[in-house]
Amino acid sequence: MVLSDDNRIRQSNFKPYLINPGGIFLDKKERIYKTLSQIVGDEKWVSNSPVDCWAYSYDMTYKRPQMPNYVVLPKTPEEIQSILRLANAEKIPVVPFTAGTNIGGLCVPEQGGILMDLKRMDEILEINEEVRFAVIEPGVSQAQFAQELFKRGYRFGWPVGPPSASVLACAIHHGIGGMSGRYGLNSNHITGMEVVRPTGEILMCGSPAIRRDSWQSCMPLPRFDGLFTGTLGTTGVVTKLGVFIPPVPDYVHIGTFAAENLTDMEKFMRTFSKYEYADDLTAISWWLSQVPIPYPYVEKPKGAPEWTGYTVLYAFTEKELENKIDVFNKVIKDLGKQGNTIKSTDVPEESKRGRTQLPSQIVGSTKNYCKMGGGGIAWPGTFTPSNRWVAVYNLWKEIYTKKAKIPLSPSTRVTMYRGCHYGMLRIMTPFPRDRPEEEANAAWCVREAAKVLIDAGGIPYKPPTDFAREINKRADPGWIDLICDIKDMLDPNGIMNPGKWGVR
Amino acid sequence: MADNFKDLKWYSQFFRKCSKCGTCKSAYSYGPPPTNATICPQGEYFKLDSYYGSRAKSFLGQAILENRVDLTDPAIQEDMQKAVFSCTVCGGCQTQCQLDYKPWIIDYIEEMRHNLVNRGIGPTKAEKIYQEKVIKDHNPYGETHSSRFNWLKDVRNLKTDGNTVYFAGCTASYRRTEIAKSTASVLTKLGEDWAVMGENEYCCGSPLLRAGLREEPQKLAEHNVDYLNDHGFKTIVTACAGCYKVLAKEYEKWWGLKLKAKVLHTSQYLEEKMKKGELKLSSVPATVTYHDPCHMGRHMNHYEVDMEGKKQWKGSYIQIDKPGLYETPRNVLKAIPGIQFKEMYRNRDNSFCCGAGGGIKASYPDVALETAKTRIKEAEGLDGVQKMVTPCPFCVTNLGDATKALGSKVEVVDLIQLVDQALKK
Numbered sequence A: 001m002v003l004s005d006d007n008r009i010r011q012s013n014f015k016p017y018l019i020n021p022g023g024i025f026l027d028k029k030e031r032i033y034k035t036l037s038q039i040v041g042d043e044k045w046v047s048n049s050p051v052d053c054w055a056y057s058y059d060m061t062y063k064r065p066q067m068p069n070y071v072v073l074p075k076t077p078e079e080i081q082s083i084l085r086l087a088n089a090e091k092i093p094v095v096p097f098t099a100g101t102n103i104g105g106l107c108v109p110e111q112g113g114i115l116m117d118l119k120r121m122d123e124i125l126e127i128n129e130e131v132r133f134a135v136i137e138p139g140v141s142q143a144q145f146a147q148e149l150f151k152r153g154y155r156f157g158w159p160v161g162p163p164s165a166s167v168l169a170c171a172i173h174h175g176i177g178g179m180s181g182r183y184g185l186n187s188n189h190i191t192g193m194e195v196v197r198p199t200g201e202i203l204m205c206g207s208p209a210i211r212r213d214s215w216q217s218c219m220p221l222p223r224f225d226g227l228f229t230g231t232l233g234t235t236g237v238v239t240k241l242g243v244f245i246p247p248v249p250d251y252v253h254i255g256t257f258a259a260e261n262l263t264d265m266e267k268f269m270r271t272f273s274k275y276e277y278a279d280d281l282t283a284i285s286w287w288l289s290q291v292p293i294p295y296p297y298v299e300k301p302k303g304a305p306e307w308t309g310y311t312v313l314y315a316f317t318e319k320e321l322e323n324k325i326d327v328f329n330k331v332i333k334d335l336g337k338q339g340n341t342i343k344s345t346d347v348p349e350e351s352k353r354g355r356t357q358l359p360s361q362i363v364g365s366t367k368n369y370c371k372m373g374g375g376g377i378a379w380p381g382t383f384t385p386s387n388r389w390v391a392v393y394n395l396w397k398e399i400y401t402k403k404a405k406i407p408l409s410p411s412t413r414v415t416m417y418r419g420c421h422y423g424m425l426r427i428m429t430p431f432p433r434d435r436p437e438e439e440a441n442a443a444w445c446v447r448e449a450a451k452v453l454i455d456a457g458g459i460p461y462k463p464p465t466d467f468a469r470e471i472n473k474r475a476d477p478g479w480i481d482l483i484c485d486i487k488d489m490l491d492p493n494g495i496m497n498p499g500k501w502g503v504r
Numbered sequence B: 001m002a003d004n005f006k007d008l009k010w011y012s013q014f015f016r017k018c019s020k021c022g023t024c025k026s027a028y029s030y031g032p033p034p035t036n037a038t039i040c041p042q043g044e045y046f047k048l049d050s051y052y053g054s055r056a057k058s059f060l061g062q063a064i065l066e067n068r069v070d071l072t073d074p075a076i077q078e079d080m081q082k083a084v085f086s087c088t089v090c091g092g093c094q095t096q097c098q099l100d101y102k103p104w105i106i107d108y109i110e111e112m113r114h115n116l117v118n119r120g121i122g123p124t125k126a127e128k129i130y131q132e133k134v135i136k137d138h139n140p141y142g143e144t145h146s147s148r149f150n151w152l153k154d155v156r157n158l159k160t161d162g163n164t165v166y167f168a169g170c171t172a173s174y175r176r177t178e179i180a181k182s183t184a185s186v187l188t189k190l191g192e193d194w195a196v197m198g199e200n201e202y203c204c205g206s207p208l209l210r211a212g213l214r215e216e217p218q219k220l221a222e223h224n225v226d227y228l229n230d231h232g233f234k235t236i237v238t239a240c241a242g243c244y245k246v247l248a249k250e251y252e253k254w255w256g257l258k259l260k261a262k263v264l265h266t267s268q269y270l271e272e273k274m275k276k277g278e279l280k281l282s283s284v285p286a287t288v289t290y291h292d293p294c295h296m297g298r299h300m301n302h303y304e305v306d307m308e309g310k311k312q313w314k315g316s317y318i319q320i321d322k323p324g325l326y327e328t329p330r331n332v333l334k335a336i337p338g339i340q341f342k343e344m345y346r347n348r349d350n351s352f353c354c355g356a357g358g359g360i361k362a363s364y365p366d367v368a369l370e371t372a373k374t375r376i377k378e379a380e381g382l383d384g385v386q387k388m389v390t391p392c393p394f395c396v397t398n399l400g401d402a403t404k405a406l407g408s409k410v411e412v413v414d415l416i417q418l419v420d421q422a423l424k425k
């Protein structure tokens, strides 16, 4: 018997499955297991064993473990359609998962259910060098994509995250990478997508919606891709993603600089960013410049600048590069004349190169962050206007070094994004996973930091549920209503990663 | 019986430092150019995160130690056994990890097995069978102990005294006798005063150690060490990567059993001869690639750890201060005139396991075969490669099985066979 009792399903290309493959005597757990196995064609790709489910129950953050009831590894969008239809019929949650490295517990199932591990969908379907886009599946890793693009002289906004993490999961969640100063966030690079809606229908967004092999842009159509971006796997499963891939320029210079305080550093970054010359314009506090981050807090040595930074200047011609370097030097000089403590610094070539060598196994492996802390890491990673950075950083320092039971390093990063004077403001917070009291101390710091940040006008990205609650508390009611309406419209049974948005 | 093994609780200070970053799932390097390749045979086969890399093992150890899953339930016991015992313990994941967990990954996986053995959840059925065979006949193949040196009859009389003793190991003695014969032939051609242990050579203990057993391999170790130390040998040579790791490292590490003689893998022995100008090799025209056995390469890496917190902090991993045997066998191979050498994409620390280790060949033959096929296909991808050379009889066996299954033209040979051929001419 083919399941067809849901009149919302208007398409017929999903994989049909028997509603009760083992006969009427199977209990629900066994029935779902059998049905999932039938959908994906082999029991090998399904598990309801607690041994397997445990390995999906927590991540690198302080979030308490919560196990899914099933893990399934689909290979095709059609299989995903059938899984979602089954989940609707049985009213069980579905949590999309690619590598689980989001630093927000976003794949930890709040209410159990089916953990949909998408790593078998790992094909780079197209790299179009003429129109400069690539089409990828969810399981394509940063490492895999980097290898293929580099061969052809193209690049992407590589985050400093794990090489094993998904390009797609990062891009649809407004990931930040090494090109964010020049081209914007990774979500700005999306040129089209294929999505399976929570109720099982499949759709295309952007230009491939009109012609399937045209993946050049989401515009000029309505931005329906927005319904599936930044939504933490709560509105559908993205099964294909088109992304813009710019060529690797021939010339690069890495400028390095330091300032005694964030006020001066921010002034420099704001001034230099107006030229839109930098692919990456980042500064880090002294504690983050230590490798790894000191755990617990240590005093900064007297005389060491509190802030150091780097800018990656790419160019296609020598002249272009010269101009960028001239402007960089001039901004520093001019500000210096005004009494700003910003100055150029000389750092070893190797550490400069590290700024462009992304994705990085060293940074992505969390070594720089939590090797000393002991395996746990969390942070409020935020988009914040640069004129609030100083105020928030000072509050963060107060929380981390004075108010915390165990003082922690205020290891903070700021990065300018393209478009206007806002950017990343985040405080990396390592902790030992096996010492509950210290874990709680770090969790308290992170939560307090998120609260003062949101109050100051910043917004956490890829927010864990505790941040989502804080965001919603302060949100415009009309905006919350719209989220609820959209969620109800797309996901009437509330099966998609429930709880993560903090509204449903 | 006294030993230096640590329990799971002890290892938890390190495996709880796994951040779950997933870097251990593939071998990635920025380069340039950036390269990325699969590294975990178990993860590639099963795909579930409960099987992938040392990340998975950290989850599993915690589940066992903190009773996160009900290990009294037979179905869960079965699942746990499969997750823990279907790993080839190749160490590919260990190479990728950058945190303080790194140095301990291999030993910890074996301790997890030991923990399950103590609970009656291991070893696997197949391992139990070969365990009994080792106890009875001192080899895992179920062959009679008295026939251990049958291969030698074609070569020369049994001689048990001399400067150098050739520790043949079970696989070369019973299954890959051509490797044992080549080793004997090479030693003879080089004018070595060499001996064998005869009926006193027992299995080195590797197959039992890898399955999480402790007392049984200790008996084998004590027997072998007593005999070797009592007979005044100066050098112990073995052509097996598994025996090499156990003799050169583990007897002392686990049980404080010191061998008086120097332990050399045949490739080290040959490199020494080469340096002295005593290795006169004639041409063997062939295009070859080299497969690093895990037990000779990654497993022989030595890790500097700051246990006392003198340089960094307590238990911090500092560096690999002595790498495994990567260059030695390559140097010997490249010294053979006529050899055209081509490196596989995954090599040295990032070599892809042959698939036979950790008891997998017996317990999970499908995983073993699929893994070996992947490796053979990698060699096939190199233009004109005729032979895959490796200095380990167990790797030769499993990779050879894959060539048969694939109908591949790539021939798998042991390094010593190639050297023997070159020395003949």
Ligand SMILES: Cc1cc2nc3c(=O)[nH]c(=O)nc-3n(C[C@H](O)[C@H](O)[C@H](O)COP(=O)(O)OP(=O)(O)OC[C@H]3O[C@@H](n4cnc5c(N)ncnc54)[C@H](O)[C@@H]3O)c2cc1C
Residues within 6 Å of the ligand: A095, A096, A097, A098, A099, A100, A101, A102, A103, A106, A107, A118, A138, A158, A159, A160, A161, A162, A164, A165, A166, A167, A168, A169, A170, A171, A173, A174, A175, A176, A177, A232, A233, A234, A236, A237, A238, A239, A363, A364, A365, A366, A369, A462, A497, B021
């Ligand atoms: C050390 C470190 C540094 C990092 N640095 C950066 C950085 O510089 N920039 C940055 O942007 N991120 C960074 N991150 C965060 C993280 O690496 C990225 O967000 C990463 O891309 C997540 O990929 P993943 O495969 O782990 O996704 P997962 O954690 O598996 O999933 C993330 C979210 O996406 C959802 N999801 C997954 N697949 C789909 C799909 N197909 N359809 C719909 N929803 C889906 C999940 O349900 C979840 O809500 C860092 C992480 C670490 C550990």
Ligand code: SF4
Residues within 6 Å of the ligand: A365, B017, B018, B019, B020, B021, B022, B023, B024, B025, B053, B054, B055, B058, B096, B097, B098, B099, B101
């Ligand atoms: S074992 Fe190492 S590389 Fe793997 S997830 Fe843990 S910390 Fe990362």
Ligand code: SF4
Residues within 6 Å of the ligand: B039, B040, B041, B042, B043, B051, B052, B053, B054, B087, B088, B089, B090, B091, B092, B093, B094, B353
């Ligand atoms: S030891 Fe080898 S097979 Fe086992 S988890 Fe590590 S990489 Fe995978």
